Amino acid sequence: MSMKGKLITLEGIDGSGKSTITKRLRSNPDFKDFVFTREPTTSWIGDAVNRAIHSDTDDLAELLLFTADHAEHISKLILPALESGQNVISDRYSGSRYAYQAVTLKGKFPEPMEWIQQIHHGWTVDPDLTVLFDIDPKISVERCGNRGEQTKFEKIDFLEEVRANYLKLAEAHPKRFVIINTDRPVDEIEKDVLDAINSLLENK
Numbered sequence: 001m002s003m004k005g006k007l008i009t010l011e012g013i014d015g016s017g018k019s020t021i022t023k024r025l026r027s028n029p030d031f032k033d034f035v036f037t038r039e040p041t042t043s044w045i046g047d048a049v050n051r052a053i054h055s056d057t058d059d060l061a062e063l064l065l066f067t068a069d070h071a072e073h074i075s076k077l078i079l080p081a082l083e084s085g086q087n088v089i090s091d092r093y094s095g096s097r098y099a100y101q102a103v104t105l106k107g108k109f110p111e112p113m114e115w116i117q118q119i120h121h122g123w124t125v126d127p128d129l130t131v132l133f134d135i136d137p138k139i140s141v142e143r144c145g146n147r148g149e150q151t152k153f154e155k156i157d158f159l160e161e162v163r164a165n166y167l168k169l170a171e172a173h174p175k176r177f178v179i180i181n182t183d184r185p186v187d188e189i190e191k192d193v194l195d196a197i198n199s200l201l202e203n204k
């Protein structure tokens with residue numbers, strides 16, 4: 001008898017509204033038994049990732065730090081939680097590497113997105129559902145401006161490419177991805193996210 005939990009990931013460009021919705025889900029009593037997590041994680045490797053993204057670090061070194069953080073995340077938190085039957089919601093996951101680092105590594109070697117997916121292959125856990133928060137970067141960057149903090153990725157041209165990569169991933173995995181337009185009021189977005197999660201859980 002398998003009692004494996006479900007893995008739900010939230011993906012999207014900077015400022016697409018993931019943290020805002022995560023906060024709502026966390027305070028929803030229906031999700032009190034869920035494990036909420038995020039990448040970059042709060043481990044020391046996550047701290048190293050944060051150092052990388054706030055400095056002029058080599059793009060390949062940065063990808064490998066993100067991936068090391070993911071390995072630690074998988075073995076210490078994701079797998080044990082799923083195996084004990086808990087459902088997990090992660091604010092960012094492997095999809096962030098496939099979408100963002102495929103842009104930072106463009107031109108360094110051929111087919112970076114495929115290569116990044118390959119180095120995850122065999123040990124990562126594929127999500128049961130990925131909710132893609134889709135929005136025009138012009139709007140999300142303006143929202144981030146209001147938020148105050150900045151990462152080196154918060155540039156419209158860069159995020160246009162990241163968004164295109166996310167849409168490509170969604171097209172390649174139509175069963176797993178649900179695309180949500182997040183240029184709308186938070187209540188409407190929340191309703192669509194809840195619908196997507198509930199239909200996954202009902203399909204057990």
Ligand SMILES: Nc1ncnc2c1ncn2[C@@H]1O[C@H](COP(=O)(O)OP(=O)(O)O)[C@@H](O)[C@H]1O
Pocket residue numbers: 012013014015016017018019020021143144146147182183184185186189
């Ligand atoms: N639906 C929305 N409409 C307007 N502003 C929003 C909406 N969702 C989030 N925001 C604001 O946009 C900024 C970025 O949202 P956030 O949830 O932090 O995005 P992310 O976690 O994806 O980077 C925050 O200042 C937040 O308050």
Ligand SMILES: Cc1cn([C@H]2C[C@H](O)[C@@H](COP(=O)(O)OP(=O)(O)O)O2)c(=O)[nH]c1=O
Pocket residue numbers: 013014015019039040053066091092093094096097098100101151153154
């Ligand atoms: C997890 C992950 C994040 N990132 C980027 C996205 C963000 O710009 C930055 C930090 O992630 P995060 O703290 O989630 O930023 P935000 O709240 O603005 O969405 O790191 C990657 O490029 N690759 C990855 O694998």
